[in-house]
Amino acid sequence: xxxxxxxxxxxxxxxxxxxxxxxxxxxxxxxxxxxxxxxxxxxxxxxxxxxxxxxxxxxxxxxxxxxxxxxxxxxxxxxxxxxxxxxxxxxxxxxxxxxxxxxxxxxxxxxxxxxxxxxxxxxxxxxxxxxxxxxxxxxxxxxxxxxxxxxxxxxxxxxxxxxxxxxxxxxxxxxxxxxxxxxxxxxxxxxxxxxxxxxxxxxxxxxxxxxxxxxxxxxxxxxxxxxxxxxxxxxxxxxxxxxxxxxxxxxxxxxxxxxxxxxxxxxxxxxxxxxxxxxxxxxxxxxxxxxxxxxxxxxxxxxxxxxxxxxxxxxxxxxxxxxxxxxxxxxxxxxxxxxxxxxxxxxxxxxxxxxxxxxxxxxxxxxxxxxxxxxxxxxxxxxxxxxxxxxxxxxxxxxxxxxxxxxxxxxxxxxxxxxxxxxxxxxxxxxxxxxxxxxxxxxxxxxxxxxxxxxxxxxxxxxxxxxxxxxxxxxxxxxxxxxxxxxxxxxxxxxx
Amino acid sequence: xxxxxxxxxxxxxxxxxxxxxxxxxxxxxxxxxxxxxxxxxxxxxxxxxxxxxxxxxxxxxxxxxxxxxxxxxxxxxxxxxxxxxxxxxxxxxxxxxxxxxxxxxxxxxxxxxxxxxxxxxxxxxxxxxxxxxxxxxxxxxxxxxxxxxxxxxxxxxxxxxxxxxxxxxxxxxxxxxxxxxxxxxxxxxxxxxxxxxxxxxxxxxxxxxxxxxxxxxxxxxxxxxxxxxxxxxxxxxxxxxxxxxxxxxxxxxxxxxxxxx
Ligand code: SF4
Numbered sequence: 049x050x051x052x053x054x055x056x057x058x059x060x061x062x063x064x065x066x067x068x069x070x071x072x073x074x075x076x077x078x079x080x081x082x083x084x085x086x087x088x089x090x091x092x093x094x095x096x097x098x099x100x101x102x103x104x105x106x107x108x109x110x111x112x113x114x115x116x117x118x119x120x121x122x123x124x125x126x127x128x129x130x131x132x133x134x135x136x137x138x139x140x141x142x143x144x145x146x147x148x149x150x151x152x153x154x155x156x157x158x159x160x161x162x163x164x165x166x167x168x169x170x171x172x173x174x175x176x177x178x179x180x181x182x183x184x185x186x187x188x189x190x191x192x193x194x195x196x197x198x199x200x201x202x203x204x205x206x207x208x209x210x211x212x213x214x215x216x217x218x219x220x221x222x223x224x225x226x227x228x229x230x231x232x233x234x235x236x237x238x239x240x241x242x243x244x245x246x247x248x249x250x251x252x253x254x255x256x257x258x259x260x261x262x263x264x265x266x267x268x269x270x271x272x273x274x275x276x277x278x279x280x281x282x283x284x285x286x287x288x289x290x291x292x293x294x295x296x297x298x299x300x301x302x303x304x305x306x307x308x309x310x311x312x313x314x315x316x317x318x319x320x321x322x323x324x325x326x327x328x329x330x331x332x333x334x335x336x337x338x339x340x341x342x343x344x345x346x347x348x349x350x351x352x353x354x355x356x357x358x359x360x361x362x363x364x365x366x367x368x369x370x371x372x373x374x375x376x377x378x379x380x381x382x383x384x385x386x387x388x389x390x391x392x393x394x395x396x397x398x399x400x401x402x403x404x405x406x407x408x409x410x411x412x413x414x415x416x417x418x419x420x421x422x423x424x425x426x427x428x429x430x431x432x433x434x435x436x437x438x439x440x441x442x443x444x445x446x447x448x449x450x451x452x453x454x455x456x457x458x459x460x461x462x463x464x465x466x467x468x469x470x471x472x473x474x475x476x477x478x479x480x481x482x483x484x485x486x487x488x489x490x491x492x493x494x495x496x497x498x499x500x501x502x503x504x505x506x507x508x509x510x511x512x513x514x515x516x517x518x519x520x521x522x523x524x525x526x527x528x529x530x531x532x533x534x535x536x537x538x539x540x541x542x543x544x
Numbered sequence: 545x546x547x548x549x550x551x552x553x554x555x556x557x558x559x560x561x562x563x564x565x566x567x568x569x570x571x572x573x574x575x576x577x578x579x580x581x582x583x584x585x586x587x588x589x590x591x592x593x594x595x596x597x598x599x600x601x602x603x604x605x606x607x608x609x610x611x612x613x614x615x616x617x618x619x620x621x622x623x624x625x626x627x628x629x630x631x632x633x634x635x636x637x638x639x640x641x642x643x644x645x646x647x648x649x650x651x652x653x654x655x656x657x658x659x660x661x662x663x664x665x666x667x668x669x670x671x672x673x674x675x676x677x678x679x680x681x682x683x684x685x686x687x688x689x690x691x692x693x694x695x696x697x698x699x700x701x702x703x704x705x706x707x708x709x710x711x712x713x714x715x716x717x718x719x720x721x722x723x724x725x726x727x728x729x730x731x732x733x734x735x736x737x738x739x740x741x742x743x744x745x746x747x748x749x750x751x752x753x754x755x756x757x758x759x760x761x762x763x764x765x766x767x768x769x770x771x772x773x774x775x776x777x778x779x780x781x782x783x784x785x786x787x788x789x790x791x792x793x794x795x796x797x798x799x800x801x802x803x804x805x
Binding site for chain 1: 584596630685687722725726729736737765766771773
């Protein structure tokens with residue numbers, strides 16, 4: 049039903065293709081800027097925003113510090129409240145648990161409230177292989193699913209689509225899987241939402257089993273929390289008889305009151321709203337009200353691996369608000385698919401290598417998918433220092449290649465640079481050579497930079513990466529160091 | 545106060561005029577800087593590409609060269625950020641307590657030029673004269689890693705003759721990003737193209753920033769577009785006076801690199 053990220057090329061290649069997609073560029077530039085401005089406006093209203101961020105980071109940090117204890121408490125509270133708790137080490141185990149619950153009830157379909165964890169483990173595909181259809185009920189997720197597409201944003205999975213494209217997808221695909229779109233469907237947002245509503249209502253009323261994730265799991269009360277804006281989540285969580293929630297183990301917070309900073313930080317950071325429209329909380333089973341069979345699947349799938357990383361573990365504080373995506377200049381231009389994961393953008397660039405390691409080339413390319421501008425850290429509600437983790441993950445990539453029999457050209461170049469830079473004498477020698485090149489270029493160059501300096505135009509070889517689109521100033525004939533020596537730091541009167 | 549100039553490897557090898565401008569500017573303000581000849585690079589190219597072991601001897605060379613100075617001034621937000629925020633990572637990696645102690649000494653004493661002028665010397669009017677239409681790009685590391693805030697623009701506003709215009713979307717990254725510019729050249733260029741467009745929209749003649757590496761990237765694009773906008777380091781603007789400006793033509797116009805002795 050939907051696509052897969054398996055086999056995606058490394059980031060630079062995927063990005064090159066995405067950059068050429070004019071519709072994508074336009075849609076993303078518009079959408080990210082709109083959300084970005086909205087967020088900035090509502091965050092500016094909060095006087096103690098910085099304190100709130102510190103508090104939010106502290107809540108998650110405290111939970112991670114004693115993760116095992118909190119998880120045991122959570123399990124005990126959930127069981128006491130009538131829920132069944134399952135532990136899943138990886139994606140396969142988690143998917144098998146959900147499938148077996150569905151099989152037990154003899155259903156061939158489940159409704160889903162959008163969840164990053166179930167996207168991460170590829171639940172829909174796994175269920176499909178077992179003959180169970182999983183219907184996404186979040187509007188954007190529905191668009192992705194109907195379009196045989198891949199999500200490209202944490203919060204707005206169909207951010208790369210505009211409304212004309214959405215109309216097309218609804219018209220062509222809705223009828224294949226349920227109630228068709230009305231014949232007179234236009235691309236008016238209200239009409240598109242109406243078509244989705246009618247289509248989904250049928251599925252909500254029919255489904256016996258629902259699948260969700262959770263934004264938070266409160267250990268002391270055994271409460272799961274889902275934060276959403278459409279109300280479809282509330283339908284999934286209350287209508288069907290059976291509810292299975294797949295929850296990453298890093299979602300745990302110690303106490304009910306820990307939700308306070310989190311629920312204030314999340315809506316402003318993610319949708320730019322002051323308060324979240326639909327916040328659902330449930331603790332196990334309430335007799336006669338809502339689902340009468342509640343399962344919770346606690347998912348590791350690389351999280352303990354990330355937790356063991358001294359620098360990177362802070363990524364587990366992430367509350368998936370997507371603020372970092374919306375401000376990221378790289379994400380804004382290449383979109384989410386280029387990251388080859390359900391977790392795109394700055395958080396994806398660190399989370400994927402932390403969860404999965406850097407052995408494969410695609411994942412190893414992600415920490416480099418950033419100019420380290422730091423805009424992500426500035427907006428992150430739980431103060432994840434993404435640039436520092438990016439650099440640390442780059443080091444993990446480099447370290448994983450230290451045993452290579454044939455070192456990469458980059459490694460050779462870096463070793464040579466380090467050798468040159470560890471001695472001023474060697475650097476001076478290199479600069480004299482570059483001064484010579486500068487003299488030659490100065491004489492023969494046909495390119496002149498604005499202001500008059502000679503430049504190199506298009507160069508072949510490795511320099512082409514630079515000069516393909518950028519002129520390069522010719523090296524000066526005299527380095528600063530040589531000038532200082534010759535003029536005694538300009539004190540001989542020749543200041544220039 | 546013993547003040548050292550950390551000119552940076554990029555300026556040393558590619559933009560010596562920026563280093564000369566810092567010397568001239570500080571001398572005018574009564575500060576004689578030393579240029580410790582043992583200096584090389586801050587190690588950032590290695591650190592930001594993930595080569596931490598390779599950065600160890602480079603950081604060692606940095607702390608050796610600048611030991612004993614009260615202040616280390618550098619015309620680069622990025623290199624100041626590297627000394628203040630990344631050297632400790634490299635030192636920890638080396639496992640050498642002496643290096644850990646040494647970077648804890650040099651890091652906090654490293655100032656980006658505008659910080660040194662405004663915070664240490666307490667000046668915003670440095671007596672400069674620059675009669676051109678100028679726009680200023682706050683580079684990411686000076687803005688977010690160091691938090692230089694409005695120091696550079698306060699310095700620019702005090703320059704006589706200058707026509708300073710706001711750059712739209714100023715705080716957005718230009719797309720340089722060190723090795724990012726090569727490893728992800730397409731994305732880097734896409735970002736640079738937007739930055740160049742915003743620069744052109746200002747109608748400025750000169751784009752000013754505190755990091756020559758970012759300027760090399762945006763300037764390289766503007767040059768390729770024959771946009772008629774030149775780039776200039778903040779230090780060079782601040783060092784310019786009525787004597788050196790010599791009328792209206794602006795510094796370095798018509799001067800070819802090869803003509804310089
Ligand atoms: S890393 Fe921070 S900003 Fe990005 S999605 Fe997670 S919580 Fe939000």
